[in-house]
Every structure is written in structure tokens, then in C-alpha cells.
Amino acid sequence: MLIKNLIVFGTRPEAIKMAPLVKEFLKNQSFITKVCVTGQHREMLDQVLDFFDIEPDYDLNLMKKGQNLFGLTADIITGLRPVLEEFQPDFVYVHGDTTTTMSASIAAFYSGAKVCHVEAGLRTFNKKAPFPEEINRTITGHIADFHFAPTQESFDNLIREGIPEKHIEITGNTVIDALMHSVDRVDEIVDSEIETLKNTLDFTKRTILVTGHRRENHGEGFIRICEALKEIGDAVKEVQLVYPVHLNPKVQEPVYETLGNASNIKLIKPLAYPAFVWLMNKAEMVITDSGGVQEEAPSLGKPVLVMRDTTERPEAVKAGTVILVGTNKEKIVNETLHLLNDQDHFTKMSKLHNPYGDGNACKRIVAFMEKVTPVKS
Numbered sequence: 001m002l003i004k005n006l007i008v009f010g011t012r013p014e015a016i017k018m019a020p021l022v023k024e025f026l027k028n029q030s031f032i033t034k035v036c037v038t039g040q041h042r043e044m045l046d047q048v049l050d051f052f053d054i055e056p057d058y059d060l061n062l063m064k065k066g067q068n069l070f071g072l073t074a075d076i077i078t079g080l081r082p083v084l085e086e087f088q089p090d091f092v093y094v095h096g097d098t099t100t101t102m103s104a105s106i107a108a109f110y111s112g113a114k115v116c117h118v119e120a121g122l123r124t125f126n127k128k129a130p131f132p133e134e135i136n137r138t139i140t141g142h143i144a145d146f147h148f149a150p151t152q153e154s155f156d157n158l159i160r161e162g163i164p165e166k167h168i169e170i171t172g173n174t175v176i177d178a179l180m181h182s183v184d185r186v187d188e189i190v191d192s193e194i195e196t197l198k199n200t201l202d203f204t205k206r207t208i209l210v211t212g213h214r215r216e217n218h219g220e221g222f223i224r225i226c227e228a229l230k231e232i233g234d235a236v237k238e239v240q241l242v243y244p245v246h247l248n249p250k251v252q253e254p255v256y257e258t259l260g261n262a263s264n265i266k267l268i269k270p271l272a273y274p275a276f277v278w279l280m281n282k283a284e285m286v287i288t289d290s291g292g293v294q295e296e297a298p299s300l301g302k303p304v305l306v307m308r309d310t311t312e313r314p315e316a317v318k319a320g321t322v323i324l325v326g327t328n329k330e331k332i333v334n335e336t337l338h339l340l341n342d343q344d345h346f347t348k349m350s351k352l353h354n355p356y357g358d359g360n361a362c363k364r365i366v367a368f369m370e371k372v373t374p375v376k377s
């Protein structure tokens with residue numbers, strides 16, 4: 001009997017991290033695999049679907065400009081019902097910690113399907129940071145039947161929460177599968193975004209790549225971040241800070257207002273994955289509050305300053321390639337200048353380090369699922 005899989009995702013990072021899993025399942029004849037996107041993101045999701053050449057079987061197309069957590073959660077649960085009733089999957093795969101992740105797990109559980117959680121077990125143990133992701137992934141972790149933990153630390157967190165060991169597999173993070181698929185190709189493919197970056201940025205300057213979007217940083221946090229970036233741009237003439245700005249209006253507004261005319265700062269639109277990977281590789285260092293970028297940059301040997309007080313990804317911090325700087329203006333400025341001015345410190349932080357996987361996470365997930373019998377609850 002063929003096993004029916006439904007892979008559900010909705011935002012840019014989920015799409016990047018689920019794309020290689022979709023490809024791996026579609027190659028395997030033991031499964032009928034369908035993809036449902038919630039459309040929690042639209043443009044930023046479509047960029048990923050295009051690059052990985054994935055055409056979803058179902059698209060709930062839910063994004064509203066300036067959406068809120070209440071409406072989005074309700075829309076996802078309600079929107080998934082007819083999909084689950086029509087396809088009747090044995091297994092529903094969700095990723096990480098977004099509102100799509102948590103809501104899709106609940107909907108799948110209501111339908112009687114088993115839930116498989118990819119990137120399971122990440123924790124800060126702080127309900128408010130990241131908000132609402134810490135609670136999203138904890139809820140999902142307690143609904144899920146099978147847990148794909150990227151690292152030993154995430155496995156240990158799940159064991160401490162009482163998840164049976166035989167339901168957890170340590171796989172590495174699928175983001176490394178996506179990165180490895182892309183990093184070699186970006187130098188070979190003809191990509192109009194990469195051409196534009198080559199023509200519009202000044203790579204004789206030292207390049208710092210910046211991203212930021214976290215909800216708990218909205219408001220004052222973002223003002224401090226922008227002031228810090230401005231100060232760095234003013235202080236160091238031979239630097240260019242390149243910031244592809246997330247489309248959330250709560251990010252766009254303060255960033256364009258504060259940094260629109262700042263010296264040595266280039267604000268650009270969110271990049272499709274290949275152009276972003278290309279730029280990350282060209283950059284000397286990265287300043288970010290992103291989860292995914294924190295995992296990718298150490299794998300490319302780039303020092304990372306993380307604009308958060310706490311992280312669910314302690315592995316690279318322990319290895320010395322990531323430093324937490326919060327949203328404290330002085331700390332962001334000082335740590336950046338330290339990296340730019342102290343070659344020994346820079347060299348130590350830029351040692352190539354890959355704690356998040358070896359590029360075979362998706363193969364491990366599929367191999368695990370081949371051994372599981374699909375009995376509905």
C-alpha cells in the first residue's frame with residue numbers, strides 16, 4: 001500500500017528547508033507525496049518555489065498585508081480542513097516554528113493524520129523570545145508523532161520533555177541540504193538578480209550582509225538596530241552594509257525611514273535564494289536576527305553577529321563562530337568594529353564550521369519514514 005504524505009509550509013524559511021525534502025520524497029516510489037502551501041508569505045514564498053521548481057498541489061493563498069496572529073491561525077486551521085478531507089494523508093509534515101507549523105499540526109491532528117515535525121526540539125526556554133516561535137514549536141513538538149531533530153542538543157531537549165527516544169531521529173538540518181544544492185550552482189547559473197548585485201554594489205568595499213525581521217524586535221528594537229547600522233556606515237568608509245529588507249511593514253517602515261539615505265548602506269528588496277546565497281558568500285560577515293541565516297553563515301565560514309538576547313541554536317555560539325549582540329546599539333557597533341579591525345579575532349570567528357548538518361538530512365528523514373507503518377489514530 002502506498003503511503004500518503006502531505007508536506008505543508010507557508011513562509012520563506014520553511015519553503016527553503018522543506019524544498020529538498022519534497023524532492024527526496026517525490027523520487028521515492030513508496031510514497032504519494034503532495035505539497036500544500038498556506039501562503040502565509042506570498043512573494044517571498046513564490047521566490048523559493050520558483051527556484052526549487054515546486055508546484056504546490058494545494059495553495060491556500062492566505063496572506064493578508066499586515067496580517068495578525070489571531071486571524072492567520074484561524075484561517076490556516078480552517079483552510080486546511082478541506083485539503084485534509086480530500087487527500088486523507090497518512091502523514092503530515094510540518095517544519096520549525098511558524099504560525100503555519102503550529103496551526104497545520106493542530107489541523108492534521110484533528111484529521112487523524114500523524115504529524116512529522118522537521119527541525120524539532122529547538123528551544124530557548126523563553127516564551128517571549130522568539131515570539132511566538134518558542135511556543136509554536138513546543139506545541140507542535142507535543143502534537144507530533146515523529147520528530148526530526150537537527151542536532152544532539154535538540155534531541156536532548158525532546159528527551160527532557162518526555163518524547164520517546166524511538167520517535168526521534170537526529171538528521172542534521174535540511175537547510176544544509178538546501179545550501180549545498182545551491183551554493184555550487186550559483187556560480188554557474190545565469191541569474192538576473194546576481195547580475196544586478198554585481199552591477200549595483202561595490203565589491204571593492206568590505207561587505208557586511210544584514211537581515212532582520214523578528215517580532216520581538218519590532219518597535220524600539222528595530223530603531224536601535226537601525227541606529228547601530230547607521231553608526232557603522234558613518235564610521236567606516238571602506239564598508240558597505242547590504243540589507244535585503246523583509247516585506248513586513250513593521251520592518252520596512254523603520255528601516256527605510258532611518259536608513260533610506262544613510263551612507264554606505266544599501267537597502268534592497270528580499271533576494272531570491274540563489275542571489276542571497278551568492279551574496280552571503282561574497283560578504284565578509286553577517287549581522288542578523290534570522291534563524292536560517294545563523295545556520296547557513298557558519299557553514300560558509302562567515303562570522304555572525306546575532307541581534308537577539310538568546311538563541312535556540314547554541315551550537316555555533318559554542319563553536320565561537322556566532323556572537324549574540326541583542327539589539328543593544330553599542331554592542332552591535334563595538335562587536336562589528338572589533339571584527340573589522342582585529343584580524344586574529346576575525347580569523348578565529350571565520351573558521352569553517354558546520355554544526356547543523358552534512359547535506360543528507362532529507363535522505364535520513366525518508367529512510368526513517370520508510371520503516372514507519374501508517375496506522376491512523
Ligand code: UD1
Nearest residue numbers: 011040041042043044045064065066067098099247248249
Ligand atoms: C514569519 C514567521 C516567522 C519567520 C518569518 C520568516 C510567524 C508568526 N512568523 O514572520 O517565524 O521567522 O516569517 O520570514 O509565523 N509580507 C509580504 N510578502 C511576503 C511576506 C510577508 O508582504 O512574501 C508582509 C505582509 O504584510 C504580512 C507581513 O509581512 O502580513 C507579516 O508576515 P507574517 O508571516 O505574519 O510575519 P513574518 O514577520 O514574516
Ligand code: UDP
Nearest residue numbers: 013016244270271272273276290291292293
Ligand atoms: N533569505 C533569502 N533572501 C533574503 C533573505 C534571506 O532567500 O533576502 C533566506 C536565507 O538564506 C535563509 C532564510 O531565507 O535560508 C531565512 O529566512 P528568514 O530570515 O526570513 O526567517 P527565519 O530563518 O528567521 O525563520
